[in-house]
Amino acid sequence: QQPYTFEDANGDGIITASEIHVADSAVFVGYANPRWEVVYVPGFDLFNKQLRIQGLFDHKSGYYQLNGTERIRCESRLNCDGLVDPNAPLWKQARVVALRETPSRTQWGFIEKATFVRLREVSASYELPAAWARSFRATRASFTIAARNLWKGTGFSGIDPEANYFEGATGIVSNFQTAPPPTYWIFRLNVGF
Numbered sequence: 001q002q003p004y005t006f007e008d009a010n011g012d013g014i015i016t017a018s019e020i021h022v023a024d025s026a027v028f029v030g031y032a033n034p035r036w037e038v039v040y041v042p043g044f045d046l047f048n049k050q051l052r053i054q055g056l057f058d059h060k061s062g063y064y065q066l067n068g069t070e071r072i073r074c075e076s077r078l079n080c081d082g083l084v085d086p087n088a089p090l091w092k093q094a095r096v097v098a099l100r101e102t103p104s105r106t107q108w109g110f111i112e113k114a115t116f117v118r119l120r121e122v123s124a125s126y127e128l129p130a131a132w133a134r135s136f137r138a139t140r141a142s143f144t145i146a147a148r149n150l151w152k153g154t155g156f157s158g159i160d161p162e163a164n165y166f167e168g169a170t171g172i173v174s175n176f177q178t179a180p181p182p183t184y185w186i187f188r189l190n191v192g193f
Contacts, residue, residue: 002106006094015093017101035062052125061115067158068176071110114161116154140192149181
C-alpha cells in the first residue's frame with residue numbers, strides 16, 4: 001500500500017485532499033499473522049484444593065489487519081465517522097480522504113496494528129464429595145463452569161482483531177463484516193472411574 005501523511009494546514013479541523021501527501025511507491029505495511037503470542041494462565045486453589053479458580057490471558061502482537069468493515073463503510077456506503085462526523089479525529093478523516101479523493105485510492109489508513117490482550121477464559125472447578133462420586137460407582141467427580149472470550153483490550157478500531165472474513169485462507173486477514181469470537185459459557189461434569 002502507498003502510505004500518506006496529512007496536516008490540517010489551515011487549522012479548520014477538516015482534512016481535504018490538498019492536505020494529504022501520498023507516497024509514490026507502495027511499501028510493506030507488516031505481517032498479516034501474529035509474530036508474537038504470549039499466554040498467561042494464573043490460578044489458585046481454595047478450600048483444601050476442592051475449588052480451583054483459573055484464568056487464561058492471550059496476547060498477540062506484531063501484525064496488521066485490514067479494517068475492511070470501516071473501509072467499505074467509508075468508500076461506498078458513505079456512513080463512517082471520518083466522512084460524516086465533522087468532529088471526527090483528523091486521522092479518521094485523513095484515511096477516508098486518502099481512500100476516496102486521492103488518485104492512488106490508498107487503503108493505508110485502514111490497515112491497522114491488530115495487537116490485543118484478551119481474557120480468553122475464566123473457570124472454576126469444584127471437586128465433588130467422594131460420597132457423591134461413589135453413588136454412581138465413580139472414584140471421583142468434579143463440576144466445572146467456564147466462560148470464554150470475556151474481555152479484550154486493543155487499539156484496533158474495528159470490531160475485533162480476531163474477526164477474519166477469510167477464515168480458511170492463510171496469510172489473508174480482513175475484518176470485513178465478520179462477527180468477533182463469541183462469549184460463551186461451558187458447564188461440565190467430570191467423572192473418573
